[in-house]
Amino acid sequence: METAVRASPVTAVNAGNQLVHHKPKGRLQAPLFLSWLLLTFVLLSAAMKSSTLHIVLIEPEIPPNTGNIARLCAATGTTLHLVGKLGFSIDDKQLRRAGLDYWEAVTLKRWDNFAELRRSVPNGRFWLTSKKARKSHLEAAFQPGDYLVFGKETLGLPEEWLEEEREWSLRIPILEDKVRSLNLSTAAGIVLYEALRQTGHLTS
Secondary structure: OOOOOOOOOEEEEEEOOOEEOOOOOOOOOOOOHHHHHHHHHHHHHHHHHOOOOOEEEEOOOOOOOHHHHHHHHHHHHHOEEEEEEOOOOOOOHHHHHHHOOOOHHOEEEEEEOOHHHHHHOOOOOEEEEEOOOEEHHHOOOOOOEEEEEOOEEOOOOHHHHHOHHHEEEEOOOOOOOOOOOOOOHHHHHHHHHHHHOOOOOOOO
């Protein structure tokens, strides 16, 4: 499609009553339009990137749990962050088996510690999950780009983190006292899909 606009010749009379023929300056060149188009693309890309939700696993210990969460992330376009010392190797057979052949579809990031991750996104919103939290995950107001943080299977998240971030700490309601906690991958799926629902990623 032609994006330039042709300019028409103009004849006018100057102060000396002489006819002056103004040659057209050519055409309005495409670079300005292309610059606008590029800027629009960059802004849309940034918006799409920021809309991605994140799952953060702090020192996960059981390979199949992380593998199942990786598959969950692949299915939803969620970025997976593995933080600190892992209880397994990334090449673990059980880990790979649980994730099936979806690992190539997972955006995976590794961090030495949680502080390093938080420094990388100073304006990031981090929701800490724990059975000790007072607020249900259904009370949270999730936004695109939020980070959902889960602790290791045996210990959960450090209590000092929960104390410092009470308003950002969430629990999943458990209806029966006989059950102390939910499986890590189950919990991740519950919270993630509520966040996806609130942020408009799910269709009816």
